[in-house]
Amino acid sequence: MTIATGNWVAIGNISDIPELGSRRVMAGKKTIAVFRTGPSEVFAIEDSCPHKGGPLSQGIVHDGCVTCPLHNWVISLSTGEAQGADEGRAKTYPTMLDGETILLDAQALT
């Protein structure tokens, strides 16, 4: 495992998440939504829409974004920014892949 900085923890195998799907990772009081947008592309983002706190992990994934299931805000998975006319930002977390293992930067959680 070659990791430069951060405190990387394994959170699962990439095959645990369906393509264009998402799984939740519980970290204390926080819930992190981990998205898989392609064969080997994952993003981690706070599981709370900047609009009304909707669970983004339950949304439809498309073109690097997720549509919140409550009121259809579209949130960028890479930046956490609300798209279009809406304004707001969800916190994002660094991730990386080691083979098939998904790693999350635990330092960012604290």
Added chain:
Amino acid sequence: MKQKLVIIGNGMAPGRMLEHLLESDPDAYDITIFNAEPRVNYNRLMLSPVLSGEKNYEDIITHDDAWYAKNSITLHKEEPVETIDRASKTVTGKSGITAGYDKLVIATGSNPIMIPLPGADLDGVLTYRDLDDVERMVRASRAMRHAVVIGGGLLGLEAAAGLKMQGMDVTVVHLADYLMERQLDQSAAHLLERAFAQKGVAVHTSANTKEIVGDAGKVAAVLLDDGTRIEADIVCMAVGIRPSVDLAKRAGLDVHRGIVVDNNMRTSDADIFALGECVEHQGECYGLVAPLYEMAKVIADNLLEGASTYAGSVTATKLKVTGVDLYSAGDFADGENREEIVLRDANAGIYKRLVLQDNKIIGAVLYGETLDGPWFFDMLKKGADVSSMRDTLIFGQAFQGAEPLDPMAAVAALPDDAEICGCNGICKSTITDTIVSKDLSTLDDVRAQTKASSSCGTCTGLVEQLMALTLGDAYNPNAVTPMCACTDLGHSDVRRLIKTKNLRSIPAIQQELEWKTSNGCAKCRPALNYYLISDWPGDYADDYQSRFINERVHANIQKDGTYSVVPRMWGGQTSSLELRTIADVVDKYNIPTVKVTGGQRIDMLGIEKEDLPAVWADLGKAGFVSGHAYAKGLRTVKTCVGTDWCRFGTQDSTGLGVRIEKFMWGSWTPAKVKMGVSGCPRNCAEATCKDVGVICTEAGFEIHFAGAAGLDIKGTEVLGSVKTEDEALEYIVALVQMYREQGHYLERIYKWAKRIGLDEIRSQIMDQPERRKAFFDAFVYSQKFAQVDPWTERVSGKDKHEFNPMATLTLEAAE
């Protein structure tokens, strides 16, 4: 400091004046409006379609609350002005609101004339002037049967046609020898009377009403001079209008029939203008919208230190009754030195008459074909010499010159200054220039930008022809709305291409139909997934990542991220075992809210996602399956108790409801489908506002469809009647399958039916046994793959990943 402008009245004329004023100088005045009516500004010309049910109030609003807020206008609703104090320059409303003015505009409009007949004060005597009147008439039409309209003029006939369309028996009583005697001659009136007779409206002309007969304070009949007695539950008085001048009179302004104004529209007080139907200008009072709009423009200009003048108006009239084409303008009484040109076509029901004097048109009456009305009216207003085309004049504009009978050529030949929209005074070049300069491509845009065809709407055809002429092939009146930003194709095109190109997966569709995004969006993916399921049953594998969360986890997401669960209760029936099971589940999982739904089932709300499979497992033990309360699919079949218990029941409505639900559950549809079966016409299951409903009768089953009771409220349409329960099931299934194959995603049955046409659907389901059988068989086949209880599947472990977190981190371990 800004000057203060106060406007008394909030009808169409002051509305238009404000538009002109705000366009020229939005900051010139602090504006306050006193409105006697409790609402914003609406298009009064459209009351007739509201009465007939073709439009509703929201459709006819011209300025909504937001408009007043945006323009910082203070609007006092339901606040008629009681006094104008010219010395202190203030007005005071009924509830005591006082506002000072620098400039005042009186636009109090007109009042309907009430003939002081015996009985005119009875309950059930109405007028036809504003939205309150229309609402009263619509309410009356629901509960009562006989309506008499006194007055066979423009308003009276529109009221009569509207009441007839609301299902009442209508009689028109008219004092003069023939209908609309001020606008028509006898021949046109005869055709008009015949058209009304064909609609089922009885017309009595030369009929003087003697008395309105009452019974216990309510209208019972109308008695004519000649002794004729006409049954009546309501009487609508539509004999004319009178300028509303009381307020102006009390303020000491010059008043004759109307409030007297000069050519700048000023009253006898230079700071007070009068506008609209309350005005008398050079001895004339006006009741049509075009002159009022001309006045509005003049006042707006004068309020901004301009000096434009109003020169009086010549008016043309169109009757806004569906199926009656009538246009009249000018003076067409017989007289010395007057010639007339008449064209009659009895078969086609066409009558045209032009009255000429000194080679100029001074009057025109057109019945049955009114396309040339604006052309004749244009020449009339200009005093054009018509001697060179005298022989062919009556055949209309298209006949003058080379290309007869092509309506496009006729429009093309109109001069640039020809008036297209009479209501708003918009000429041809204004429309064509705006289309080009503002790059407009839809009718709505043209209406918004030019106002043409935005008032009474009768010139819509002409405006569309102008658009076609100006834009050429770029104008497509049926332009499709794309499904979403990922494609230019509409839903219909995509559904057709899936079949013709044999596309069997979402990536295949996106590739072949050249989607602009790599994997679609939250709008198109669920739609495509449904189309594929519907078109290729048994072959297409449902793509769960393209489903909205509710359909992915088979429960309804709530605002806090928890879920609600609704098990099926077939036909709304339950048992002690089922209820006991629900009670136990509620206790075991600490479910905070239990609610009875509108579809005769029980909803458990506030369940954590992780608990869903366990809740379903417990429910499953009592035989419960998913109620699909989350699905674009069959939801509920609501029933009454029918012949099992009810003393009025005619058929086993509960049994039929259960049978339909057991046959159809699990099927996916373009949008949700809710059904109802009522055991008799008392309709306790409220089947007549459902997507599909059944009313049982002694003779069998009346099948209904296309109702709505959500954002829109709409009674059902009758599909047809069948004799047996087996037939009822077959016809309903065929109907739903037709909808499954043709509906756009999220398009409810009533919207689909409106798009396809009720008659087309009735024809395919009721009159074409082979079509019906094919639909039925296709549904049965697709159910082989659809009728799998999603809860049982998930209790057995399917989609486990949906319900459990991938990992649970403890933060200590992470450090």
